[in-house]
Amino acid sequence: MSILTRPILEIDFNNLLDNYKQLQNIAKTAIAAAVVKDDAYGLGAEDVAKLLYEKGKCRHFFVAHAFEAEKIASIVPQAKIYVLQGIGEDCLDAFQKNKQFVPVISSPEMFAFWKEHKINGVKPVIHIETGLNRLGFREHELKALSDADIAEFSMVMSHLACGDEKDHFMNAHQLETFDELKNLYFPDIPASLSASDGVFLGEKFHWDMVRLGAAMYGINTAPYRPNQMKNVVRIKAPVLQVEPLAKGEFVGYSATYRASSERKIAIVSIGYGDGIPRSLSNVGKIFFKTHGKLQESRIIGRISMDNIICDVSNVDGLEVGDMAFLADDFYTLDDMARDAGTISYEIMSRVGKNQRFIRIKKDAA
């Protein structure tokens, strides 16, 4: 028996690299850019950028904020780093200091700011709106651009709203709109429409560059079929205590679970403070491996900041110090997200940032 206290986060960089290469293969001649915003969805932007730059020959990275570009700049010296939230007063100096950084301009107001503060040798990307109704120039704003304005840009991009639903009418609509606007306003520069999900929608969606994020991190961005990607994230945590629970006893905050018969419970050293969604309370699953067999248990009561309680009545031979498996190849973050009523992107982004994990980088860069 071991006595352990800390949860463990394993990031499989081997699988991440394989996913990148597989996606590059599918995207064929399109440039495979890597999206490492939000600290590479929480998995560590420096690690991911280094891996893809050195072993994946990736030379195009996307971040959300300029300070995120600063964190990886020296790791990817020959690469371009596109900044999706663009340029403004609070990050102008970062762009001025580093000509690797390429702002993505998404509004006339931001473009006016750009023209006032232009940086020699840098040609921004223009983000155009095609149906998501998030960031991007609307058509009436494109009409107002002069030829000189148009000549400012090095690439035109947009973003799909429903790329994870193969037959959604929005995909064809956005593709058509993008094609039209690109030909009308930006016939001479490269174009990028798709993130991970668009890669699986066929060659028409690839254009000159695809922006690989979620699928590279193992998320199934084509949930209409089994995941083609390898799993990247594994989470486990030690069992701190195994106890009997008498019929009628309550479990957890606000006493939301009551035992209808005698049960056996385990207290696992991980909670929402570590990024596990509290919405898994009374519905989530935790797995154990005892006697060489995978066993499933149900989370009971409310998840607390540091601990989760689960019903292990049917788990034979469980001992204090055994590992509880929260996410693994057999129950991925996609599965957890489905049970939690959210998407795995959100969980990944939360889990990865937590310092409480002992971090294992499998075959790290």
Place this chain on the structure above:
Amino acid sequence: MSILTRPILEIDFNNLLDNYKQLQNIAKTAIAAAVVKDDAYGLGAEDVAKLLYEKGKCRHFFVAHAFEAEKIASIVPQAKIYVLQGIGEDCLDAFQKNKQFVPVISSPEMFAFWKEHKINGVKPVIHIETGLNRLGFREHELKALSDADIAEFSMVMSHLACGDEKDHFMNAHQLETFDELKNLYFPDIPASLSASDGVFLGEKFHWDMVRLGAAMYGINTAPYRPNQMKNVVRIKAPVLQVEPLAKGEFVGYSATYRASSERKIAIVSIGYGDGIPRSLSNVGKIFFKTHGKLQESRIIGRISMDNIICDVSNVDGLEVGDMAFLADDFYTLDDMARDAGTISYEIMSRVGKNQRFIRIKKDAA
């Protein structure tokens, strides 16, 4: 007009300190220990520990994990730091190196480990179970302790399950059980039963030490009446774009929102990557201050990693670069949590850890 890109997190350390003092007043002679686990609920354990140690004269801190104790040890040199998840192989060396650290022992198995690795000059706390059915010795395990075992401990503690519901039967039940077990097994050492919520349940719940966390951070742990604490967390983010939306148009991923009439929308530079719960999609609120007036808007469409879209049809005079208020004194994290279907603890723990915020420490330590 300003062009800005990054969200802003303001932590009001002045109010945090006031809350600590107010809680200490309510707890009267009981020691007011500070709970700074999970990086002080995400707000920064070093900052909070320094503030409370220097300006609040706090000498007792609680963390979850030994590595969290290591982060604050040199900041609170004369204080004791209690480690709630206890001691094990993965953190033994931390305890051996620093005798400020006091393990909280919650199971016979962990106690056996302690006896094998005892650290001279350190007397652990024993955690006993009184109704939460989470960590702690059950009564049959207390019975098995010898007199010498009992003499190992410096304090006995337990934890309330329903302290935020004033009249919940569980409170009286846990108090009675704690009283019984304490008198039976630990008549000669100090006792601690209550976290923030228990402080408001009356003197009987205070014992020798209260463990102040949530309420100190401004969370209403007595939601049966208006919050007595001052607000600590404020979140804002810049508007990146303001656009018309035609009748029939869709907004956001999976096109979950469709405009039933002509609308005006704003795209705000913050998302679930920054810790805003994705469950606020299509239901949450965002506020603006234009013409010196507070104006409310509704989040529409799915929240994405870096952006939130809201309906600002009724917000007059809104411009790109204006600030959107996500949480403030007039709409606290408690309010946001209610709209998101969770508790503010979870949001605070997520928001605070995100590096993407420009962090403003108001009247910082």
